[in-house]
Amino acid sequence: MKIDIQRIARLMSWLADTHIHELEWGDDRTSLRLRRDPGQSLRQAPEPDRSAGPPARAADPEAQAIERIHVTASAVGRFLDRAPLQSQALVTPGSRVEPGDLVGLLQAGPILLPLRAEVAGIVAGHAVQAGEAVEYRQVIMSLEAVAAFAEGEEP
Amino acid sequence: MDGLGGGHLAHGKLFAPVAVPGGLEVSALGTTGLLLSAAGELCLPTQQRIWALAREVATWPGIGEAVPGMNNLMLCFSRPPENGHAWQGLVVNLQQAWQDIEPLSREGRVVELDVSYGGRGGPHLADVVTHTGLAVDEVVRLHSAPLYQVYALGSHPGYCYLGGMDPRIATPRRAAPILNLPGGAVSIGGVQTGVSASTGPSGWNTIGHTEMEFFDPCRQPPAVLQPGDQIRFRVREILA
Amino acid sequence: MIRWCSKLPLSSVQDLGRHGHLASGVGTSGAMDQLALMAGNLLLGNAPELAGIEIQMFPARCRFLQDGRFALTGADCQARLNGRLLPPWWLARARRGDVLEWFPPRIGARAYLCLPGGVDVPPVLGSRSTQLRGAFGGLDGRFLAVDDVVKAGRENDEGPADFGVEPPQSAMPQEQKGLPAIRVMPAAEYDAFSAAARATFWDSEWRLSPQSDRYGCRMTGPSIRLEQPLEIRSHGIVPGVIQIPPGGQPIIQLRDAQPSGGYPKFGAVIEADLWRLGQTPIGSRLRFVRVDYDQALQALDENRQWLDRLACHLAMYI
Numbered sequence: 029m030k031i032d033i034q035r036i037a038r039l040m041s042w043l044a045d046t047h048i049h050e051l052e053w054g055d056d057r058t059s060l061r062l063r064r065d066p067g068q069s070l071r072q073a074p075e076p077d078r079s080a081g082p083p084a085r086a087a088d089p090e091a092q093a094i095e096r097i098h099v100t101a102s103a104v105g106r107f108l109d110r111a112p113l114q115s116q117a118l119v120t121p122g123s124r125v126e127p128g129d130l131v132g133l134l135q136a137g138p139i140l141l142p143l144r145a146e147v148a149g150i151v152a153g154h155a156v157q158a159g160e161a162v163e164y165r166q167v168i169m170s171l172e173a174v175a176a177f178a179e180g181e182e183p
Numbered sequence: 184m185d186g187l188g189g190g191h192l193a194h195g196k197l198f199a200p201v202a203v204p205g206g207l208e209v210s211a212l213g214t215t216g217l218l219l220s221a222a223g224e225l226c227l228p229t230q231q232r233i234w235a236l237a238r239e240v241a242t243w244p245g246i247g248e249a250v251p252g253m254n255n256l257m258l259c260f261s262r263p264p265e266n267g268h269a270w271q272g273l274v275v276n277l278q279q280a281w282q283d284i285e286p287l288s289r290e291g292r293v294v295e296l297d298v299s300y301g302g303r304g305g306p307h308l309a310d311v312v313t314h315t316g317l318a319v320d321e322v323v324r325l326h327s328a329p330l331y332q333v334y335a336l337g338s339h340p341g342y343c344y345l346g347g348m349d350p351r352i353a354t355p356r357r358a359a360p361i362l363n364l365p366g367g368a369v370s371i372g373g374v375q376t377g378v379s380a381s382t383g384p385s386g387w388n389t390i391g392h393t394e395m396e397f398f399d400p401c402r403q404p405p406a407v408l409q410p411g412d413q414i415r416f417r418v419r420e421i422l423a
Numbered sequence: 424m425i426r427w428c429s430k431l432p433l434s435s436v437q438d439l440g441r442h443g444h445l446a447s448g449v450g451t452s453g454a455m456d457q458l459a460l461m462a463g464n465l466l467l468g469n470a471p472e473l474a475g476i477e478i479q480m481f482p483a484r485c486r487f488l489q490d491g492r493f494a495l496t497g498a499d500c501q502a503r504l505n506g507r508l509l510p511p512w513w514l515a516r517a518r519r520g521d522v523l524e525w526f527p528p529r530i531g532a533r534a535y536l537c538l539p540g541g542v543d544v545p546p547v548l549g550s551r552s553t554q555l556r557g558a559f560g561g562l563d564g565r566f567l568a569v570d571d572v573v574k575a576g577r578e579n580d581e582g583p584a585d586f587g588v589e590p591p592q593s594a595m596p597q598e599q600k601g602l603p604a605i606r607v608m609p610a611a612e613y614d615a616f617s618a619a620a621r622a623t624f625w626d627s628e629w630r631l632s633p634q635s636d637r638y639g640c641r642m643t644g645p646s647i648r649l650e651q652p653l654e655i656r657s658h659g660i661v662p663g664v665i666q667i668p669p670g671g672q673p674i675i676q677l678r679d680a681q682p683s684g685g686y687p688k689f690g691a692v693i694e695a696d697l698w699r700l701g702q703t704p705i706g707s708r709l710r711f712v713r714v715d716y717d718q719a720l721q722a723l724d725e726n727r728q729w730l731d732r733l734a735c736h737l738a739m740y741i
Contacts, residue, residue: 337659381558400560
């Protein structure tokens with residue numbers, strides 16, 4: 029399922045006309061969550077810790093949406109958060125990543141497969157620990173792809 | 184890894200002291216090869232037996248190359264003996280082959296090299312004089328008198344280990360080697376003498392210089408001199 | 424095809440070595456870390472014995488003159504392709520114009536760059552390794568220089584990329600009392616050293632002196648002395664032989680060493696551990712561990728099994 033800015037904007041506009049407080053859906057690779065605080069116009073869900081220093085987020089009245097992208101295992105193996113013998117993890121929660129950045133490795137026997145970010149975003153959290161065995165398509169971590177636009181703008 | 188091989192070799196030591204008179208001292212060079220040394224004075228008849236042994240053993244299964252040295256022979260394995268027992272068995276066979284071997288007499292060529300003794304090309308001639316107590320002219324005379332036998336090649340491409348140097352001009356290797364000795368340097372190290380074939384370090388005492396190409400990788404064989412050839416040094420000049 | 428862009432010396436074309444010419448005074452040369460070279464070749468689908476580039480001084484840089492894949496193995500140099508970080512021990516794809524950079528490694532000492540079909544230089548005396556003394560083999564018998572163009576054996580390279588392998592330092596760790604351990608077999612003059620001297624060798628920490636290179640590892644530590652001086656006739660030696668010169672500081676002869684020598688031999692680093700020495704940085708410490716012939720053979724088997732397993736798994740991807 030591909031989610032783009034125009035679609036998010038249309039969803040938000042539609043949601044604003046309803047009494048629905050929070051909407052989330054997705055598939056095993058992507059999820060989208062829109063939440064509305066009662067009495068306020070739609071804005072982003074509570075932010076996780078942004079200690080990695082992402083770009084400043086516009087506060088109200090800009091409406092924002094979070095696209096959460098899952099990083100999943102492309103094979104059966106062991107999740108590694110760094111190359112063998114390295115002392116620092118490739119990414120930690122809050123790390124900013126660009127499309128294509130390496131966010132982890134999957135060890136299958138002696139072979140190491142890359143886990144790469146598909147979008148620009150912030151590492152939100154890990155679903156498995158370094159060293160844990162993972163199944164094919166198991167969610168390893170999620171990234172928050174951030175997109176912002178001003179309220180009232182035509183999508 | 185503690186305790187692994189700490190005090191006990193599973194198959195005993197891998198050096199076999201001479202068991203029979205005239206036998207070889209054999210020792211391991213890891214799993215890569217082994218070293219066979221003949222006892223007694225450094226001499227040509229022993230070296231001729233070493234050449235013969237090298238030629239025979241080079242064809243044995245598992246032997247990659249047989250490399251003569253000065254009255255000794257290094258064997259490099261193409262396939263090491265499969266365990267310590269097999270290694271010992273190989274040593275027994277080598278000792279037997281050594282007992283039976285006939286000296287290999289090689290009809291080589293005689294090559295004459297013109298040497299400028301002393302001067303900038305022979306910076307350590309004075310040290311040989313000091314150590315031996317002989318005059319410069321005498322050192323040069325004793326060095327250039329013999330017809331030297333090429334015993335073996337080693338050290339660097341094309342370098343010849345020579346036998347036949349007069350023990351009166353023997354001078355120990357230097358405490359600190361020279362780093363960039365040029366090709367053509369004529370040197371004395373202990374009881375041996377030799378000529379550098381290319382630029383490189385040397386711990387020997389350099390007494391002169393000669394012009395000669397000793398090695399061409401495109402030539403067949405690439406080394407110009409072979410065991411069995413002979414060298415005579417001719418005195419071109421003696422420089423202060 | 425790449426253009427070498429580094430001014431720093433000490434990088435050279437090496438394969439697994441030149442064998443069969445010791446009797447002409449020609450040493451083997453060859454890669455200091457053979458496992459790294461072979462693994463890099465296997466990643467590319469090359470025969471494991473093809474030549475690669477060994478890099479010993481950092482930073483280093485090259486530019487790709489054609490599209491193609493490459494493999495990086497050996498020391499973890501935080502290498503970057505056009506600024507983007509590559510994992511160590513990795514197979515990647517480059518486009519013409521891409522710049523590849525290596526930085527001083529935190530782990531290991533020597534990095535290897537493998538190209539599709541191996542580095543294409545003419546073999547001399549059966550090998551593409553660089554013979555520095557005598558100046559033949561490799562690229563004109565010398566270290567790589569700025570603007571050298573190095574060709575790959577296979578210019579139209581296709582195949583998968585963007586995966587890697589677990590390095591042997593991780594798969595086969597080896598330590599003794601907290602330090603990297605190198606296994607050694609006694610050699611001919613071992614018994615000529617006193618029991619105290621021998622114990623000192625095995626029990627001590629040893630540091631790799633700055634005077635260490637492809638010629639030899641000079642170890643800094645306690646003095647190891649003979650009971651009586653020995654003058655030994657010149658004889659053949661092989662990489663790994665540990666000589667004790669009069670100064671008492673051991674020298675481990677390595678790939679560019681003279682193939683013969685006359686100093687007393689205390690022992691020989693086993694062939695299976697030479698790659699570990701090749702990845703020991705200057706200034707770092709290690710310990711020696713005594714092993715016997717059978718243990719040394721077993722170690723060779725372990726290395727071979729590591730490579731075989733790698734080849735077997737890679738066959739599923741390439």
